[in-house]
Amino acid sequence: MAQKKAARKTNAAAAVPPQLLWRKEGADFLVTNDFGHYSWLKKKDFDALLACKVGEGHPLFAGLAAKGFVRDRLDFDSLTAKWRKKNSYLNSGPGLHILVLTLKCNHKCLYCQAAAGGSQARDTDMTPATARACVDFAFKSSNPGITIEFQGGEPLLNWSALAAAVKHARSRAETGGRDLKLALVSNFSLMTEEKARFLMEHEVSICTSLDGPADLHNKNRCFSGGNSHAVTLKWLKYFQKKSANQPAGYRVFKPSALLTVSRYSLSRHKEIIDEYVRAGLEDIFIRPLAPIGYASSHWDKIGYEAGDFAAFYLKSLAYILKLNRSGVVVKEKMASMMLDKIINSRDPGYLDARCPCGADFGQIAYNYNGDLYTCDEGRMVGRDGDEVFKVGNVFKDPYRKVMASDAARACVMSSNLEAQPDCVRCVYKPYCGVCPVYNYEVQGSLWGDMASNDRCGLFKGIFGALFAMLKKPGNEALLRKWVEK
């Protein structure tokens, strides 16, 4: 009798489908699981899966079983290996170290999240000694790979600190055997042959901003000293030429560019993408505007709803794929990173879409005075007078104290999707992440409320667009090429 009861209990357990996440899209159902697998199902098949009627004779059985959707056919070795690979960032410390070399800037961009001061602003330059101390702090990270990114303001306004940090970091990497990447984000307006040569010789990768055709770029990125768009294109071409003709002794990276989408961009997706292609750029990073820092006070003029951005993003992706079909090599960066998670189960290093988010344990932002923040967005909140995301100072606080700071722990806890009521049931959970800084600024708490959260709506729009495209075999083949490595 007891045996019969046990058998019934076992059968009942086996008859329950494994935990899965789902969303109805049109007539079909998208299902995902924590291992990162996904599948599109017709309604009858979805109903059969939930009713535990996808048996060995079912045509979808083998495919669903291999992906971990059939409870009594779970291959734990394979599935956990996939989960570990997708979440490999949980085993390393901060890899991205953002050095804000100055708050000064000679541009006055409409959306400037950096909350930059004017080029004459005083006392907001990082000293070379502080820059070296920041590098030393970055090398305390438990992550074997370190990326130091120089930002501002406009970092070329503080060349002495930039040069000091670059030399010191290269020296530390050489003696310490660390994998070091250096990156500069600049508007190029102060670039010279001499500075460019130094940056190339020290293998610093270069990234700039390009917001589209001249009129749109210059409207978004006001530069009283000249034509921002012309300067940007001039130096993009310069670095592309150098990269195409690699010198002996060091690598010159292809330059890249970032697009910030303002309200003025929404009707011009084709022109913007065409501008990138004309400029010889093979990646376009379509980044939404966030109502943080300076942008929040101008949101009524330059901001937009999540749905507006999702529509823009979808049109842009469709146009990029159309260009791909005609042989043009160009891809969208955010889609590439999301696809890397979805298709390859790899962590692309996109700190905004991790669980937990990259705050502190994935990245650190170093302010000009050596103050440390969970991320650059957290630093911007501090610039507005609220130091809730400050985690320490390079001169005062040891590395381990910074990693265990109140702000770091609060961000890790609040961006954990397993503890977020809506996210825990969301079909996109295996690939997504929330931002405590955004939540704090827009909704008043680190946790936020995803049901009414615009960033959540925006990410849902992006994932919706990507999965809809992956559903079409012709698109899927093209998108898979984006993440082939």
Added chain:
Amino acid sequence: MNNKAGKDAGLRLDAEIYSGEALELAAFVFSDRAAITLKRGKGVFEVFVKDAAAGFTPGDYLNEALNQQCRLDLAGKNSKAAGMIATRALLSAAGDTKKK
């Protein structure tokens, strides 16, 4: 929930659904926009809103209260998985990845 007419715009919330912790957390979220106080009654919480900023509505508070309650309920169910992920992340970042 019942609206109770009065100068303090009192709300009555079922204590079977809402915990005091969730209601206090929700009140804190709006602390820069309204002075929200709670009073525990028999089976209910009474919520009083004073000095509300323009644009603030009691509905905003109720949405946040529900959000906080769902979060607390979820924490009760999922705290083990969430805790393992958070602990792993923080220990790895601190450089302490050895099993203990």
